[in-house]
Amino acid sequence: MTTQPTASPQSADHKTLLAATDLASVRGERTLFADLNMHVRAGEVWQIEGPNGAGKSSLLRILTGLLAPQAGQIQFRGEPIQNCREAFHAELLFIGHKAGVKAELTAIENLEFYAAVQGQPISAPPYELLEKVGLVGLEDIPAQRLSAGQQRRIALARLWLTDAPLWILDEPFTALDVSGIALLEARFAEHVAAGGAIILTSHQAVNSAHFPLQRVQLRYQY
Numbered sequence: 362m363t364t365q366p367t368a369s370p371q372s373a374d375h376k377t378l379l380a381a382t383d384l385a386s387v388r389g390e391r392t393l394f395a396d397l398n399m400h401v402r403a404g405e406v407w408q409i410e411g412p413n414g415a416g417k418s419s420l421l422r423i424l425t426g427l428l429a430p431q432a433g434q435i436q437f438r439g440e441p442i443q444n445c446r447e448a449f450h451a452e453l454l455f456i457g458h459k460a461g462v463k464a465e466l467t468a469i470e471n472l473e474f475y476a477a478v479q480g481q482p483i484s485a486p487p488y489e490l491l492e493k494v495g496l497v498g499l500e501d502i503p504a505q506r507l508s509a510g511q512q513r514r515i516a517l518a519r520l521w522l523t524d525a526p527l528w529i530l531d532e533p534f535t536a537l538d539v540s541g542i543a544l545l546e547a548r549f550a551e552h553v554a555a556g557g558a559i560i561l562t563s564h565q566a567v568n569s570a571h572f573p574l575q576r577v578q579l580r581y582q583y
């Protein structure tokens with residue numbers, strides 16, 4: 362059975378950052394989706410929706426090039442991603458559904474680690490960044506002793522450290538409280554207003570008051 366995702370009303374053009382064409386994914390015995398098309402343009406947020414096990418994380422991993430699809434092609438700025446892997450990854454920020462936080466490092470050390478991995482100096486003093494993400498007072502505590510939501514805030518601080526135009530985020534709202542969600546939505550609005558694009562999964566409604574929201578609905582295929 363074929364999934365019928367919601368397609369972008371726009372066709373590919375010069376603003377298209379990522380174009381996925383006729384994607385299919387099979388895991389084990391099950392086809393997760395087929396004939397899936399997405400044209401993700403600068404200034405857009407795309408939300409992948411669907412029940413547990415529908416294939417949302419698998420789709421994100423395929424879009425990053427970490428998992429091969431059974432069919433279809435992904436292009437970044439008009440180039441198949443397998444032909445421009447390095448340039449693609451330089452312009453991509455992927456945050457998976459696990460917090461991606463080093464348990465034994467403090468919040469500040471985690472931020473310094475992210476900056477080092479990205480090969481760029483930390484853009485704002487780490488303390489300012491911690492203030493922004495609401496972690497002041499907790500900066501010297503190893504991440505493993507922080508709550509799930511506090512750890513998630515450390516991981517999401519990367520969104521203030523990066524200049525990558527394309528963000529792919531797996532369940533970014535998980536474990537965040539109301540103020541954390543509002544902070545994240547404000548950062549999303551800032552990013553897309555500056556010409557970025559975001560693809561995310563979320564089980565909760567995303568407030569689309571400040572950016573165009575495209576939605577892809579995956580169904581659980583038996």
Ligand SMILES: Nc1ncnc2c1ncn2[C@@H]1O[C@H](COP(=O)(O)OP(=O)(O)OP(=O)(O)O)[C@@H](O)[C@H]1O
Nearest residue numbers: 388389391393411412413414415416417418419420
């Ligand atoms: N490494 C793997 N090897 C084989 N099958 C996998 C693997 N990871 C996930 N799957 C299977 O792929 C299907 C889709 O999983 P996926 O994580 O993409 O779903 P999801 O929509 O993100 O779910 P959730 O909402 O629970 O996070 C599941 O049936 C899962 O068992």
